[in-house]
Amino acid sequence: MPNERPLRADAARNRAKILEAANRQIIAFGPEVPMESIAEDAGVAVGTLYRHFPTKADLVRAIVDSHLEEMAAEAEAAADRIGGGTSAVAEFITFWHMIMESAASNKAVKAAARELGASVDETEHLRRGQVAMERLIEAGKAEGGLRPDLAVEDCFIFFATVPLDEPVAVRERWFTLVIDGFRSGALREA
């Protein structure tokens, strides 16, 4: 029963401004950014933030969730590409590499990545991404490029802990080792 009476014009306008500002601020400074900063960026008073979002956590969740959704969409896109020119393993690797780099330059994605590990509230987005990732992984195993026991959770756990504050070179090295771990055994057992 979505009996939400429509927002007043100015309220709708402000809500949009708030979401945009929060997105900008959280991307740049992470969830720890003060509410005052978001309010200022949005050109609105703090009180207004609280009218639209009862608590800071709610606002942050809205933003982080939107990034989670984007990630899920990208995962689905990658899965849909299976059977095209590139191998599933290649798609898998490209996808996760992209997520890693996003998280490194976008504090909102970074926060979203953490949620992967602690899948607190089983968001719809998480589930969507999970399904897509399963498709990718199964295809990768079929190709013989991923270890037979690799699970979606493995990927989530790993990407919740990417060394984001280290220089690129370190991240790349980390990525190589992790991917090798995801592959290893693909040959032995199979």
Next chain:
Amino acid sequence: MPNERPLRADAARNRAKILEAANRQIIAFGPEVPMESIAEDAGVAVGTLYRHFPTKADLVRAIVDSHLEEMAAEAEAAADRIGGGTSAVAEFITFWHMIMESAASNKAVKAAARELGASVDETEHLRRGQVAMERLIEAGKAEGGLRPDLAVEDCFIFFATVPLDEPVAVRERWFTLVIDGFRSGALREA
């Protein structure tokens, strides 16, 4: 020029109490524990903490460093065991597994582990541990059980990001994958 005049008896006593309390509190609650809590645990007033440690960071560093030192000592012990009954690779694995579990149950070690990643202040302890780890790794490569390009930094990076807040089962799985990554290629290239 260590011209430190000896501490007065009561001061020395308090310093010890403070270090013990800080250790307890940081092990249990991590570096974020309030100075007040440490003071209370030590049976001393906050002002006294500040007489002995100019800033909270100094106190925390002292504690974390002591755990870093223990870790280095354990690494050396493991390296010294090379040539004994077990293989170097086994020692390597046992050592890191132990570090992981320590970090999971001891917030001070957890903090110390983070320092491994961001080797900010090149502590003497870090260097000692690094040397020992190099011995272990080289021996492991010689045995053919570790990938030829494995470096100490790899281990540091990884263990700075162990998924400590996840259940044991998850940590174990993570450990398996990482170790497999550390091995993989040992066969291919060699």
Next chain:
DNA sequence: CCAGAACATGAACTAAGATTCATAATTAAG
């Protein structure tokens, strides 16, 4: 045993940041 140096105490100060709420401004329906 005493003086003066060292040390300890803990209330007060400071800084941040989340959240509230009385007051003022806007909007939309009639």
Next chain:
DNA sequence: CTTAATTATGAATCTTAGTTCATGTTCTGG
């Protein structure tokens, strides 16, 4: 155009935690 309902404002409140310092104690050398 009015008015009641909805929103917005932002100064004030509350917490939390680090740090300081005037005042009171405790040591230690002589």
